[in-house]
Amino acid sequence: xxxxxxxxxxxxxxxxxxxxxxxxxxxxxxxxxxxxxxxxxxxxxxxxxxxxxxxxxxxxxxxxxxxxxxxxxxxxxxxxxxxxxxxxxxxxxxxxxxxxxxxxxxxxxxxxxxxxxxxxxxxxxxxxxxxxxxxxxxxxxxxxxxxxxxxxxxxxxxxxxxxxxxxxxxxxxxxxxxxxxxxxxxxxxxxxxx
Numbered sequence: 001x002x003x004x005x006x007x008x009x010x011x012x013x014x015x016x017x018x019x020x021x022x023x024x025x026x027x028x029x030x031x032x033x034x035x036x037x038x039x040x041x042x043x044x045x046x047x048x049x050x051x052x053x054x055x056x057x058x059x060x061x062x063x064x065x066x067x068x069x070x071x072x073x074x075x076x077x078x079x080x081x082x083x084x085x086x087x088x089x090x091x092x093x094x095x096x097x098x099x100x101x102x103x104x105x106x107x108x109x110x111x112x113x114x115x116x117x118x119x120x121x122x123x124x125x126x127x128x129x130x131x132x133x134x135x136x137x138x139x140x141x142x143x144x145x146x147x148x149x150x151x152x153x154x155x156x157x158x159x160x161x162x163x164x165x166x167x168x169x170x171x172x173x174x175x176x177x178x179x180x181x182x183x184x185x186x187x188x189x190x191x192x193x194x
Contacts, residue, residue, distance in 0.1 A: 011175045019171075026167040034166060042078070068154035069144035070137055070161065085111070108138050119173065125180055129172045133165055 007026070010018035038061075046060040062076035075082050085107050093103040112134030120126045140161060144154045 007171050008175060008178055011171070023164065023167050023171065026170065027163050030167050030170065031163050034162075046080075066155065067158045068150050068152075070141035070158060071145060073158050073162075074137070074141075105138060108134060123173060123177055125177065127173060127176050129169050129176075133169055137161075 007019065007022035009015075010022055042060045047058060049055070050058045050060075059079055061079055064073050064077035067073035067076060089107050089110060090103050093106055094100065098106070112131045115134050116126070116128070116131040119130045140157070143149060144157055149157060
């Protein structure tokens with residue numbers, strides 16, 4: 001939390017060097033927390049629920065950590081949601097004559113909407129950061145589909161997106177939350193009015 005709080009001043013002053021420093025300081029603990037939550041939820045909780053309900057298909061995630069493209073990552077990291085989106089959004093759009101690319105963009109658009117919705121409810125503020133980050137996955141997916149970016153370079157792009165993308169969103173939401181809810185912010189003894 002102090003790392004995120006200390007990022008408010010560099011954002012206010014538009015000090016890009018210190019913003020990058022704050023981003024990198026937040027990246028590692030955020031990613032460790034994300035991996036622990038992933039293991040707890042997808043591996044432990046989902047399998048426990050699957051066992052209790054005698055759910056036969058226990059494939060909740062694939063080896064997303066080896067993904068060499070953004071498309072492969074999104075297919076592998078949350079298989080139940082991916083299958084639901086294919087069945088209830090993508091295929092019906094294709095049956096209505098939508099082009100494959102447009103149907104895929106609609107799936108990402110709806111995913112972006114719901115990601116933003118899930119963030120805006122607890123924060124009581126609507127900002128475009130999660131929505132924009134999800135929509136940014138579309139051009140990033142197109143780039144990582146180019147054969148030059150496949151393999152290790154694609155995997156580096158996927159991991160960079162995961163490791164750096166979430167802290168950027170956290171810092172943006174935290175900045176906006178503080179400026180929205182507190183008119184006077186104190187930085188190192190100086191009071192700033194929003």
